[in-house]
Amino acid sequence: MSPETGAPPREIPKERSMLLQKEMIAGHYQDLASAPETGRKVVYTFVPGNLTELMRSFDVLPVLPEINALQSGMRKLSGDYISEAEKQGHSEDVCTYVKCDIGMLKQGNVGPTGQPLPEPDLLLLSYTGCFTFMKWFELLRQEYDCPVAMLHVPYQADGTIHDHHRAYVVEQLESEIIPKLEQVTGQQFDEDRLRAELELSAVAEDDLVWVLESAKNVPSPIDAYFGGVYYIGPMFTAFRGTQEGVDYYRTLRAEIEERLAAGRGPITPDGELEEERYRLVLEGPPNWTSFRDFWRMFSEEGAVVVASSYTKVGGLYDRGFRHDPSRPLETLADYCMGCYTNLGLPSRVDLIADYIREYRADGFMINSVKSCNSFSVGQLLMLRQLEERTGVPGGFIESDLVDPRYFSAANIKNRIESYLQMLEQKRGTAA
Amino acid sequence: MSTELAQLLERVRALFEDVDFTAVREWKAEGADRKAVGHMPIYVPRELIHASGMLPVGVLGGGDRLEIIRGDAYFQSYICHIPRSTIEMALTGRLDALDGMLFPSICDVIRNLSGMWRLLFPDRYVRYVDVPQNFSPDVGGAFWRQELEQLLDDFAGLSGRAADQEALRRSIAVYNENRREIGALYEARSHEPWVYPASELYLVVRAGNVLPPEEHTELVRSYRQLAAAEDRHEQDLSRVVVVGTFCEQPPLGLLLTLERAGCSIVDDDLLLGQRWLTDDVSEVGDPIEALATAYLECSCQTASVYQPEGRRGAWLVESVRRNQAEGVIFCAPSFCDPALLEQPMLVDALAAAGIPHTQFKYAENTGQFAAIREQAGTFSDSIRLWSDA
Structure with a gap:
């Protein structure tokens, strides 16, 4: 039985990229579980503004507490x-x-694969786009006897990366982050190795962008939110800068190209979507405790998310950013500063308004999560501004990231259905 | 109570209750080119605003003196109260006297509020003040110096008057004196809390958010002298430190309730922006360098700022010891991320030091204090009767 709906499980054939990602993640957790024996060093850090390539260049294994939580x-x-x-x-x-x-x-501290996670050798606090990160690692610091490296990433309130902001981040990388990684690993910083990894990142980033932008097609071959969270997985976590990451995105892209050529819709929890009825842009993180039920509330109505802001918390690659091996530390600085939640509200409104136009969306919806003030504060104003600017109606629902007490399925389903009915009615009126 | 003290207290109470910022309007009316710049709680370099010929104005929310009609429509139920009342004040024209607004990096709410301001008031000067979380002079210091230079440029554009080094040094001296006077009042309160009840001291210090600093310094000094001259008798109250109140301010009724429940507040983190720097800023040499160095070396510790050495809570234990407090009251606004995320770390530090504590939450417009009075009263009784702290 499905744990969420009680319905009999239906076998959905897994695509090659899904299996590949599963293997990659399992391998990563296996590496983590065996770290005490292999002696590999472990660094806890966060998704937005993560320094995966830099960490990889020191052979350390990242643990991302948000990923464990979700x-x-x-x-x-x-x-x-x-x-x-x-x-x-x-x-x-x-x-x-x-x-x-x-x-x-x-x-x-048992991880998702059922194996205990190793303790950190370093807490790499990338203070990017979220105040809570700082308190989170201060709390963890009390639990672990290990150093903390703090990277303060200036907020892009006016949507501009100023030279002195970039210099500030680079100086912190040079004076704080790299020395601590050297101290923990006993290895010297190897800039050439970092460059090589950044080069691999850029290759994978090209393919990820192609995949995300495939949703501009009508009908879309992907769901850029519920499916999107799987697509961004390797890129946002441990696999940027690796050949595995490159291979994953090459495979994923080939699958979507095939899907597009065949005119097939996105995969949903119940198989392939047969008819795309609504194209939506979605702002805010998903609810994870009832993820599939939440997804079904859209897919059962034929609603496809064609673009989302959540899939940009680990980088806005679709707006042109690529890791640039020719300026290794500066590119890491630009990456950190450009993550979605590190952008001021006007930039966020601009981005979503652009998505609504570029992806020919019928509407947009905001999933406002109680846990995340970084995302949520200002969303009601964003709703108004986006409606005014685009003429497209918005919907607003509330839930939480991982607190099951704040997912009211009946209320949320009701709101989504009413919203989609309103879109339908609007469409009828326009016709 | 002497007439002078009664009048002074009446004045600061009127300033506190006035959510229309009349004092700021009156100050501006005295000169055609006068301008005022608002800022949210916690630290902003007010010296730069002052040196540019403008009035720094602390915007601390509407408290319990403002009915929220439009502000609630902008925020979900799980977000703290201060942004609601601040937006309400702005949308109803109460903040029209402010020619610009600064949002220091307190938390994600205040940070995003800066973006809301840009969207709602595109013609007004708005700036998010990202104070450094790196305390190395060559790294965080260099960043902060450039941010300060940028702010100074902005203020020159806003006021039409570029502050030269001499003006900056004068403003630094003015604020040094203001902080020293507030510090002296806190010190006096710590020795004789019955002479300077928190409910009075709070209003006196808070008046500095809407008055020119020179005038405020005189006012604080007068209060300290007038209160000292009163025949106020020592009371058998428990000495407590109150923490968690650095941004959204508790209603005055809450401070009165704590006192009536038997607690003498001997230290607190109220109105922290006015007391952020714990030592004088150098009045010689490069003033921007002096302000940057002061931030790096003499900032007080609070939940919104990273502490590289760890030891969260050491300052609180130290405050308890220094002020001979018998306990700590965690008094944080509902949904306040910095205060509430910090609290378990502070609790651990207190527990390790054997210091009793209690905790509750408030909103700036809380109107019912019965439960708080009961809890604070029980806490006060318990530490007086049972504690060996």
């Missing part, structure tokens, strides 16, 4: 973890990713 959400473990953290004195008001992570730690 995996716990999908595996229905987050509720218990959050309760554990709240029992220990963490407020019910704050980010549930943090509480899920703390709760997981208190219950043995």
